[in-house]
Amino acid sequence: MNWDPRKLDLEWPFDMLGTAFALDDESVALIVVDMQSDQMAIQPDSPLAIGYPKIVDYWNRRVNLSVVPNIRRLVSLFRNQNRKIVYTRNGNVTATGDEMTERLKSKLCLGPTLSHRNSPGYQIDERFAPRDVDLVVDKLTSGGFTSSFLDHALRNMGIRSVLITGVLTDACVFGTARAAVELGYNSLICEDACATFTQRAHDEALLMHARIFGRVETTEAVLTELAAGNSQPGAEGDVEDRAC
Numbered sequence: 001m002n003w004d005p006r007k008l009d010l011e012w013p014f015d016m017l018g019t020a021f022a023l024d025d026e027s028v029a030l031i032v033v034d035m036q037s038d039q040m041a042i043q044p045d046s047p048l049a050i051g052y053p054k055i056v057d058y059w060n061r062r063v064n065l066s067v068v069p070n071i072r073r074l075v076s077l078f079r080n081q082n083r084k085i086v087y088t089r090n091g092n093v094t095a096t097g098d099e100m101t102e103r104l105k106s107k108l109c110l111g112p113t114l115s116h117r118n119s120p121g122y123q124i125d126e127r128f129a130p131r132d133v134d135l136v137v138d139k140l141t142s143g144g145f146t147s148s149f150l151d152h153a154l155r156n157m158g159i160r161s162v163l164i165t166g167v168l169t170d171a172c173v174f175g176t177a178r179a180a181v182e183l184g185y186n187s188l189i190c191e192d193a194c195a196t197f198t199q200r201a202h203d204e205a206l207l208m209h210a211r212i213f214g215r216v217e218t219t220e221a222v223l224t225e226l227a228a229g230n231s232q233p234g235a236e237g238d239v240e241d242r243a244c
Contacts, residue, residue, distance in 0.1 A: 002221050003191040005210040008203055012211055019214050021161065021186040023222070025229030029084040029159045030074055032128065033144060033166025033173050036089055038121030040064070055197045062195040063167070068127060070193035070219040071165050075128045077223060084157055086135045087124050088144045090172055093117045100140060143175035151183055161186035163222060165193035170205035177209055187214035190222055 006014060040063055042049050042056045049056045078085050092100050095116050115121035117138065123129075130136050137150050144150050154162070162185050164177045173194050180187040189209050196202050210216045217225075 003206070003216050003218050005207055005216065008207055009211070014211065017212050018210065019181075019186075019212065021215065023161055023163070023186075023188065023225050023229070025081070025083070025226060027158055027160040028226070029086055029154060029157065029162050030078045031086045031088065031144065031162050031164045031166075031176060032071055032075070032124075033088050033164060033176055034090045034168075035068075035071065035087070035125050035128070035166050036091070036115070036121065037123055037125050038115045039167055040068070040125055052197075058199070059195065059197060066192050067165070067167070067195045068125070070190065072128050073219055073223060074163070074165065074190065074193060077226060079131075081226070084135070084159060085130070086137060086144075086150065086154075087130045088137045088139055088150075088166070088172070088176070089117075089122060089124065090139055090142070091115055091117070091122055093138075093140070095119075104140075141175075142172045143179045144172070145176065145179040145183060154185070159185070161188065163188050163190060165190045167195050169194040169196040169202045171196070174205045174209060178213055181213045188222070189214065189216050190219055191216050192218050 005012070005018075042059050044053075044056060075085060077083075092104075093116060097104075097116070124136070135150075135153055137144060137148050137153075139146065139148050141147055162177075162180050164173055164180070164187065166173050169189075173189060177187045177189050187209070189206060191206055194202070194206075196205065206216045
């Protein structure tokens with residue numbers, strides 16, 4: 001089933017202003033945005049959970065029942081078809097976070113622990129941990145391209161299209177997707193492989209992207225499109241079943 005922005009915005013001229021493109025199986029990269037261990041669940045004793053308890057159930061269900069399984073499916077396909085995978089990690093380098101912007105410093109205390117680059121919570125979730133052949137980009141900003149080597153690396157790899165997944169839909173995911181477009185890439189956000197704190201915020205970010213900048217699709221639609229270009233048996237199996 002495809003994601004249809006027209007159901008959320010009946011008046012916008014998607015046929016005139018939307019951006020259409022096909023995923024070229026030779027030049028597409030999967031970008032997994034900030035799927036770090038500390039992001040996989042909101043703990044009930046965290047300040048965010050105490051202040052907004054409804055967010056806890058929504059986030060934990062969305063991440064573990066939709067985002068993680070769908071990213072695993074995409075990672076499996078990309079590994080099986082020998083395509084490029086990029087992971088971003090977001091957060092402070094040092095234990096104090098003094099190097100972060102003032103905006104981000106004010107949010108460091110929202111979690112129960114203060115993760116930094118050398119802490120376990122900062123690492124990519126082990127359910128789709130990167131291999132030595134995958135690119136890992138550390139960033140101090142929301143967007144994956146800002147002040148990083150991501151654009152330089154993708155161009156060297158011959159990448160022209162990016163398939164973006166991860167968290168938060170309306171922050172780091174959308175920021176990365178929007179910057180990709182400005183740099184000349186085809187940019188597709190995978191709707192059910194992303195999450196933010198509310199459904200409304202999720203839908204609004206996807207609409208922003210779909211109106212002008214790029215495509216928004218479901219995991220199933222993306223898998224079908226990519227498999228058609230390079231079909232191999234078992235492309236949608238579990239990550240653990242693939243030789244690294």
